Each structure stands twice: as C-alpha cells, then as structure tokens.
Amino acid sequence: MQVSRHYVLIVLVCAAVLAAGCTQQASVQPQAPTTAGTPAKTSATADTATLVPQFDAYAEKTFSQSGVVGMAVAIVRDDKVIYLRTFGVKNVTTNEPVGPDTRFQLASISKSVTGTMIAEMVGNGELSWDDTIVSVNPAFRLSDPYVTQHVTFRDLLSHRSGLPEYGADDLQNDLKYSRQEIMDRLPYLGLGGFRSSYAYSNIGITIAGVTAAMKAGKPYEDLVAERIFIPAGMYNTSARFSDFTASPDRVELYPMHEGTPVAGPPVDDDINSPAGGVSSTINDMVRYARFQANGGSLDGKQVVNASALKESHTPQFIRSYSGTGMMGSGMGWNTFLDGGRSRIEKDGMFSQGTATIITVWPEEKMALVVLTNKFPEGNVVAGSLSNAWNDLYYNGRIGKDWYAVAQQELQAWFDTHFPEPVQKPVNPQPPRDLKYYTGSYTQDYYGTARVVEESGKLQVYPPGHSTTPFALLPYDGDTFSEEISGILVKFSAGTSAHATGVWFTRYEAPGRSGAFTRASA
Known part of the structure; x- marks a missing residue:
C-alpha cells in the first residue's frame, strides 16, 4: 500500500472528523450513480449456485451504501467464471459506466505479479x-x-x-x-x-523485480509482459504508467473528499512499478486469478510452473499465530490459515483513489477480485466482499457485518499512521529573527533542504527534485509548524549567528532520521 504524503495533508486536516468516525457512510456520501455498470454474469458450479445470488445482492448493497464511484468484481471456481459484474461509473463528469475492459490501477496487487514473474523464472531454472x-x-x-x-x-x-x-x-x-x-x-x-x-x-x-529483469537482460516492464501478461492473454494489462493514461477506457481516481467526488491525478508509480505500477481490467484479472487458483495452468497451457507458483503462495515468515489461525507473508502475497483452511491475498491502495484486492483459495481452486477507483471507501468495500464470499462459501451465509468490520480496521490503520496534529502551546515563545534559521541543511539519506525567508515567512524547499516548498509558522521559540499540516519542524540553537541544524518530523520514520545539519548560510 502506498500513501502519498501530499494526500496525507488532506487526512490530517480531517483528523478531528476521522476520530469521530468519518469512514462511516453517514459522514462520507459521494453522489455517484450506484447501479450503473454491467449486469452480473454467472456460471455457478453446483456448490455455489445458491450462493452467487446472495453474494450479488450483498455486493450491490455494499456498493450502494459505500460512496465508491466505480467497481468491478469477479469470482472464479474450478477454472470457470462464476460471477462477474461491474458497478458505477469510471468518471462522474461523463457518467460513463465501468465495463469489463475498463482499466484500473492495481496498486500493491502488483507485488503478487512480481512474485509470479519470478516464480516463472524459478520454474524454468x-x-x-x-x-x-x-x-x-x-x-x-x-x-x-x-x-x-x-x-x-x-x-x-x-x-x-x-x-x-x-x-x-x-x-x-x-x-x-x-x-x-x-x-x-x-x-x-x-x-x-x-x-x-x-x-x-x-x-x-x-x-527483487528489477534484479530479476537484470538477470534476463531487459527492463522489468518488458519482462513481466513477456513472461506473464502475454502468455496469460492479459492484453489490457501493463506495468507502464503511460499505458494506463493512454487507455481510452480507464477510470479516474477519486481520493478522500467530503461530498461529491472530485477526481485527482492518476498515480505515476513507474519507479516502484514492480511494487505498485501495474494496471489491468477485470476481464484480464479473471485470467490472472484463474491460473493463480489452478496451479499456474490456463486454457491448457502452463503459464507458471506449478511447484514454483505454490512456493510463492507459501508463508516464508509467520507474522501472527493463534490456536485456530495463522497470518504469514508469502512472496508477493499475504497468507492465511483459518481453521485449517488456507487462502492467500493481496490488497492494493493508493490514497489518490485506488483500492483493490485479490483473494485466492488454492485448495478450492477459487479466487475473487475486486477493483475500485475510490479511497478510502474502496478499501472497506473490497475487504468486506472478500470476507463475505469466504463466509458464504464455507458457512452458507454471511455471519458478520463485514462492512462494519472493514470500516473499523481502516479507522485503526488511519489512527496508527496518521495521528492527530499536536496542539499549540498555551504560552508560546516568539521565534528569533527569521534569518537565524535560513540556509541549507543536509544529510546523506534525504539530501539537502533549503530554508529561505519569503514575504515574512520561512519557506522550506525540500531535498531532491520536488519544486513545491512548504511554509512554516511560528509555534514555540525555535520550533515551527508546517502551515497546512501542523507537523512540527525544530531548529537546533547554536552560539553562532545561525541555527546549527533542523529536525523535520515529516522525515522521521523507521530507518531514517529527520535530523539535518547546517551546510551553509
């Protein structure tokens, strides 16, 4: 999952609302059509014939109450498509319905694609x-x-x-x-x-993906098409951003927004393409799901060696364990064992407006795919549909309000990753003359940031190639806050005429420090 810090600012501005539960449908009510799309296509096997209509009703209800703009859902079982339906629209301005060949950005489902590509290379030696x-x-x-x-x-x-x-x-x-x-x-x-x-x-x-491509002597984007997409007949699938934007039949992305949805820019994830850059359609993802659930075989052809594919589905690290279940990490997949039943799963998320999931039950030769173009509501819908089908298949009924469960899990994720901004002090001290703080500050990992005074405010020009500065407001003495987000920036006082360093809260994270040392005035 990728969360752009640009859109984190939106989340932070809404933090007080989020704490009260803004993932609840009552607080987020985009006015998108709810039943446009294509009718459900079903070819249920004997053991699923009565379940598919129940799932379809649940999917329609969940989509209608969620505020998701567009969605595509499919289920395969025993190498057959037993359910395929699209919902809503790909663009709220044109009202064009989502179709089976409408392209979505997959986000982190791409990780499973990379694991599968490397499985193909392992399988052939x-x-x-x-x-x-x-x-x-x-x-x-x-x-x-x-x-x-x-x-x-x-x-x-x-x-x-x-x-x-x-x-x-x-x-x-x-x-x-x-x-x-x-x-x-x-x-x-x-x-x-x-x-x-x-x-x-x-x-x-x-x-991993780029190194495997280096071994094959070609770019990752070409290799994954050659080894997976073309052999599987996934001709509307690509690991290049330009192919997504050039598609005449693609969704717009809708990020977190109160009221009527407003489209944001699509996500150029070419740099991390093996982790998040693949785009596809529900028709193509049906083909992907079929061979994932069928030992690598599709239409009588072995796309990926069965043993190598199974190894990619096998947990390599146990993340949690209880008396009845286990969660682990496969190679590009999350792995689960619930009461002796195994499944693998990969979800994807861009905060700019993508939420997706693929769930595979290898022992049942069954898989489900959900693609949406709305964040964060799409996360709630995708997870709840996967759990609802799991319930229906094994228990014959949906035994829990999975929509509410998914809302709670998403809220917990927000609370962990995006805490509320710090409160202002009661009696703050004024800052020094702003020139005391200006200059260049550097470190090896991030590079060099510049702090300048413009129109009576401090402006930070970040390291790297970003051309967008952010303004600082006085907070307390040598501590400032970012104007939009409220995130703190602390300067280190020295005996000289300038601060000796600066600490950016926004850059503090596991494995890297937000501390920069003065490089020049």
Missing part, C-alpha cells in the same frame, strides 16, 4: 528463490554489509529483509528521486532485523 541480489547485481548495497551479501529474492519478496516499513517511499513520493538515485541512497537507510522481523517494503519488491 533461470533463478533460485535463494539467489542473492549481489550475485546478479554486484553493485547492490545496503547499510549492513552482511545483509548486502546475503539478502535473497525470497527475503525481499516476503518482507523479511530488514528494510524498514515503507523505507524509501518518501524519496519517490515526496522528493521525486529517480529509481537509480533511490538505489544509490539505500546504504544510508537503517535496517531492522534480517529474517527476524516483518516490515512492509515497496522498495524491497522493486529491488
């Missing part, structure tokens, strides 16, 4: 899961020499490499560094426990 990255790319470096020499495709794809949660995402999203520039900064990114801890890493998946 080009790679081993346990090949080290440096054996393919001797120039590869991390901050720990031991990890540099020993980290493997298996480690990166299962998020057990020690790379910190969302490490290096800020270099791409906020600071606009290129893929190579990000790779060059990885030696300055602190690591967690190697093979002893789980931390969700977009850059880790990208390293």
Whole structure:
C-alpha cells in the first residue's frame, strides 16, 4: 500500500472528523450513480449456485451504501467464471459506466505479479528463490554489509529483509528521486532485523523485480509482459504508467473528499512499478486469478510452473499465530490459515483513489477480485466482499457485518499512521529573527533542504527534485509548524549567528532520521 504524503495533508486536516468516525457512510456520501455498470454474469458450479445470488445482492448493497464511484468484481471456481459484474461509473463528469475492459490501477496487487514473474523464472531454472541480489547485481548495497551479501529474492519478496516499513517511499513520493538515485541512497537507510522481523517494503519488491529483469537482460516492464501478461492473454494489462493514461477506457481516481467526488491525478508509480505500477481490467484479472487458483495452468497451457507458483503462495515468515489461525507473508502475497483452511491475498491502495484486492483459495481452486477507483471507501468495500464470499462459501451465509468490520480496521490503520496534529502551546515563545534559521541543511539519506525567508515567512524547499516548498509558522521559540499540516519542524540553537541544524518530523520514520545539519548560510 502506498500513501502519498501530499494526500496525507488532506487526512490530517480531517483528523478531528476521522476520530469521530468519518469512514462511516453517514459522514462520507459521494453522489455517484450506484447501479450503473454491467449486469452480473454467472456460471455457478453446483456448490455455489445458491450462493452467487446472495453474494450479488450483498455486493450491490455494499456498493450502494459505500460512496465508491466505480467497481468491478469477479469470482472464479474450478477454472470457470462464476460471477462477474461491474458497478458505477469510471468518471462522474461523463457518467460513463465501468465495463469489463475498463482499466484500473492495481496498486500493491502488483507485488503478487512480481512474485509470479519470478516464480516463472524459478520454474524454468533461470533463478533460485535463494539467489542473492549481489550475485546478479554486484553493485547492490545496503547499510549492513552482511545483509548486502546475503539478502535473497525470497527475503525481499516476503518482507523479511530488514528494510524498514515503507523505507524509501518518501524519496519517490515526496522528493521525486529517480529509481537509480533511490538505489544509490539505500546504504544510508537503517535496517531492522534480517529474517527476524516483518516490515512492509515497496522498495524491497522493486529491488527483487528489477534484479530479476537484470538477470534476463531487459527492463522489468518488458519482462513481466513477456513472461506473464502475454502468455496469460492479459492484453489490457501493463506495468507502464503511460499505458494506463493512454487507455481510452480507464477510470479516474477519486481520493478522500467530503461530498461529491472530485477526481485527482492518476498515480505515476513507474519507479516502484514492480511494487505498485501495474494496471489491468477485470476481464484480464479473471485470467490472472484463474491460473493463480489452478496451479499456474490456463486454457491448457502452463503459464507458471506449478511447484514454483505454490512456493510463492507459501508463508516464508509467520507474522501472527493463534490456536485456530495463522497470518504469514508469502512472496508477493499475504497468507492465511483459518481453521485449517488456507487462502492467500493481496490488497492494493493508493490514497489518490485506488483500492483493490485479490483473494485466492488454492485448495478450492477459487479466487475473487475486486477493483475500485475510490479511497478510502474502496478499501472497506473490497475487504468486506472478500470476507463475505469466504463466509458464504464455507458457512452458507454471511455471519458478520463485514462492512462494519472493514470500516473499523481502516479507522485503526488511519489512527496508527496518521495521528492527530499536536496542539499549540498555551504560552508560546516568539521565534528569533527569521534569518537565524535560513540556509541549507543536509544529510546523506534525504539530501539537502533549503530554508529561505519569503514575504515574512520561512519557506522550506525540500531535498531532491520536488519544486513545491512548504511554509512554516511560528509555534514555540525555535520550533515551527508546517502551515497546512501542523507537523512540527525544530531548529537546533547554536552560539553562532545561525541555527546549527533542523529536525523535520515529516522525515522521521523507521530507518531514517529527520535530523539535518547546517551546510551553509
């Protein structure tokens, strides 16, 4: 999942509302059509014939109450499509309905695609899961020499490499560094426990995908098309952003917004394409789901070696365990064991307006796909539909209000990742003359930031290639707050005529520090 800090500002402004439950439908009521799209197509097997109509009714109800703009849903079982339906519109301005060949951005479902591509290479003997990255790319470096020499495709794809949660995402999203520039900064990114801890890493998946492509001697975007999309007949699927924007039949993206939905820009995730850059249609994702649920076989052709694909579906790291269940991390997938029943899953999210999920029940040869173009409501709908089908299939009924459960889980995620802004002090001290704070401040990981005085305010020009400054307001003495978000910025006082350093709260995260040292006046 990728959350752009640009859109985090929207979340922070709404923090007080969120704390009261703004993920509730009563607080977020976009006025999009709710039943446009295409009618449900079903071809139920004997054991699902009575379940599909119940699921269709639940899907329509859930979509209608959610505020999601457009959605596509499919279920496959025993290599047959037993349900396919599209809902709503791809654009609220044109009111064009979503169709089965309408393209959506998949976000982090792309990670499963990369794991599958590498499984194809493992299956034909080009790679081993346990090949080290440096054996393919001797120039590869991390901050720990031991990890540099020993980290493997298996480690990166299962998020057990020690790379910190969302490490290096800020270099791409906020600071606009290129893929190579990000790779060059990885030696300055602190690591967690190697093979002893789980931390969700977009850059880790990208390293795996790009390194596998290096082994094959071609760009990742070409390789994944050659090995997966074309053999599977997924001709409306691509790992290039330009192919999404050029498509005449694609959705607009709708980020968090009170009232009538307002489209935002699509997400250019080319830098992290192996982790989030794939776009596809529900028709193509049906083909993807079919071979994932059928041992790599599709229409009598083995797209991916069955043994290698199964290994990618197998937990490589156990994240949690109880007496009745287990959650783990496969290679590009989340893995679950509930009461002896296994399933794998990958969801995707862009805060700019994408929420998706694919769930596979390998033992049942069954899979479900949900694609939406709305955040955060799409997350709630996608998760609740997956759980509802799981309930129906195994229990014959929907035994829980999964929509409410998904709302609560999303709210908890917001509370963890986007806490409310700090409150202003009661008796703040005034700042010094603003020239005391101006100058360039630097560090190895982020680069150099400039603080200047413009029109009586401090403006920060971030490191990297971002051209958008952010203004600072006096908060308390040498501490300022970002004008829009309220996030704190603290300058270090020295005995000289200038501050000696600055600490940006926005840049403080696992493996990297928000502390910068003065480089020049």
